[in-house]
Amino acid sequence: MRNSLLKAATLALLAGALLIPAVPASATTATTSAAATAADPFSAFGVKVKAPKTVKAGGKIKYTIVATNKGPHYADSWFLGGEFPKGVDLKKIRFGTSVKGTECYGEGRAFYCFLPQVVEVGDSVAMVFDAPLKKGAKGTQTATIGVVSYNVDQGMENMSKEELDRLGIPEFGFKKTVKTKIVR
Template sequence: MRNSLPKVASLALVAGALLLPAVPASATTAPATAVKAVQDDPFSVFDVTVKAPKKVKAGGRINYTIHAVNDGPHYADAWFLGGQFPKGVDLKKIRYRTSIADTECFLDGRAFYCFANKVLEKGESVTMVFETRLTKKAKGTQTATLGIISYDVQTGMENMSKEELDRLGIPEHGYAKTVKTKIVR
């Protein structure tokens, strides 16, 4: 994968910290708030839209369309589309459509996420349609929170799973929208 400026800068800081001797106690350092602000800035910010029907019959189909645009400042190489599906959706019957060929999806509780092995440059977008079916017992208003999760991975970490990125504490940034569908009889 290519090296972005923050990734190269992070590696240089780590290498410098390992090579330089300890700083004397009398030396001045940058305020912690300034350093924290730089670390919290995401590598990529996404503009997300989610579409779903307003009304559906119990047992009917709900298609959720997620569209995410990488607003930068850098490319995104570790991201997941999906989110929390409603209680009335049969999770075993979720299907998806996307133009990205190399896509893997997994279920985690009520959450369904898909990883696509594609680098999204600044300005590029991705769209995914999740085809779901409600159970016949579904009632009330079904709420889904869907979008994209982007990780600030360093060079060499591009192929790690979501679980491993979470375990290591790699910064993640979620961009989600909530959509509601009323169940009609």
């Protein structure tokens, strides 16, 4: 289950979850019931995002994301990315990471990358997005970027998006909002 390509394709369809204002539940103790634990993320992430304060129109905004798995379990079903500003051309976004086999998908203003790596509790993953601005970009460009993780059990990696939705597979967004002012 850990690195199934079919799982990546299925989860890529679900990657719009970062736009949903899901907030992870607080940490639970060993005494919580199974029903209460089902609503908690298998893997909660701490997210740090860096971006420049100002950029010239037609330039690039460089977003650096560092995501740390806070647990309680390893993460194997997760995406990095988010909603990029209106002034960014998604077709021209470039990304960099040390994780081999990374696949990225963009639609609308959302751009997500599946990194086929298991992230153990306490480990971090970093990714850089170079997002070119359109020449007509102006004002303040706002991006909401971070991690989307899913509570997918073993044996569920081959299920369709419709089946995962029907079953109500939990998804969690861990995000930061960053703003960059466009200068002339």
